[in-house]
Amino acid sequence: MYIRPAHAELDIPTLHAFIREHxxxxxxxxxxxxxxxxxxxxxxxxxxxxxxxxxxxxxADASEPATKPPLGVLRGHMARANPQAKALIDHLKSRGAESASASASSSSGFLSSWLGSSASASTTDARPTPGPSSLSDEVLVLFNAPEHSYITPKWYTETKPLTGKVVPTWNYAAVQVYGRARIYYEQDDATASFLQTQVEDLSRLQEELAGHERPWEVADAPTSYVDALKKAIIGIEIEITRCEGRFKLSQEMGDGDWKGVVQGFKALETDKAKKLAGMVQERGKQRGVDS
Incomplete structure (x- = not known):
């Protein structure tokens, strides 16, 4: 994601709050x-x-640089029937098979050199360790605010009548996360435990954000039903290595044009436009502008 300095948001608590909300x-x-x-x-x-x-x-030695704090962990799940999940599982299985083959070959060769060629026949086949498997390459997760909008040049009430050098643009807010992923796909205790915790935490958090007086809980559903559904999903755990946001909300504009955008949204008198006007105003506080 291209992030202009004027739109950059790198404050980790702010980015975390955005992810929690969206x-x-x-x-x-x-x-x-x-x-x-x-x-x-x-x-x-x-x-x-x-x-x-x-x-x-x-x-701690004050002369030593401070250790960079961890950025957090994302947890999610997806259907095994999802083509992306199938690709993840096939990739990890093939890589595990290659690793097991190489391990068995190395072990067999080492023992044979000491005990003779017959030793290789008695060695146990190498098998992957139960539990999650890690992807070697980075993954990306993009979080978007649901409110975004086309910005008409007509709202640039300062520059348009003065020079006419204005063009449309788009306002939006997004956070991108890079990280290392571990995939829980084996039908084992580690996967079952991860998925149980993940679906419980996700439901609890979203019920809380929805403001339900009596939140629904996973325990409200029959255990056998939940267990059956868990067999149809895989778990994803991402250790965040980089987190950055772009809040493109007209904060780079001159005062007159910025105020024109705020007033333009307010004049639309829709819930979405009111929300966007508030987002533009919130970002405007960082530049000391009052609409």
Missing amino acids: ALGLFTTAITHATHPTIQTSHIPFVLDRPAPPSPSPN
């Missing part, structure tokens, strides 16, 4: 595979685990 992310992978498309994207609702602030060490 939890539906576009999960993108680029996996080279013989039978699957390389680039795939799916809409996935995520839970963000924010790291606790680090405690200062009494023995």
Whole structure:
């Protein structure tokens, strides 16, 4: 995502709050595979685990640079029937098979050199360790605010009548996250535990945000039904390595044009336009402009 300095948002608490409010992310992978498309994207609702602030060490050397704090972890799930999930599973299985083959060959060769060629026949086949498998390449998740809009040049009430050098643009807010993903796809205890926690946390958070007086809980559904559904999904856990936002909300405009955008949205008198006017005004506070 191209981020102009005027639109950049790099404050981690602000970005985390945005993700929490707009939890539906576009999960993108680029996996080279013989039978699957390389680039795939799916809409996935995520839970963000924010790291606790680090405690200062009494023995820390003030001359040493501070350790960069962790950026958090995203947790989600997707249907096994999703083509992207199938690509992930096939890729990890093929990589695991290659690793197991290489491990078995290396082990067999080492033992044979000490015990003779017959030793290789008695070695146990190498098998992947149960639990999640990690992707070697980065993944990308893009979170978008639902409110975005075309900006007509007619709202640039200062520049348009003065020079006419104005063109349309688009206002929006988005946060992109890069990270390393672990995929829970095996039918084992680790996957079942991860998925149970993930669906419970996701439901609890979204019921809370929706403001329901009596929130629905996963425990309200029959356990056998939930267990059956969990077998049809896989878990995704992403350790965030980079997080950055672009809040493109007219903050780079001159005062007169900026005020024209605010008034233009307000004049539309729709819920969406009122929300966008508020977003533009909120960003305007950073430049000391009052509409």
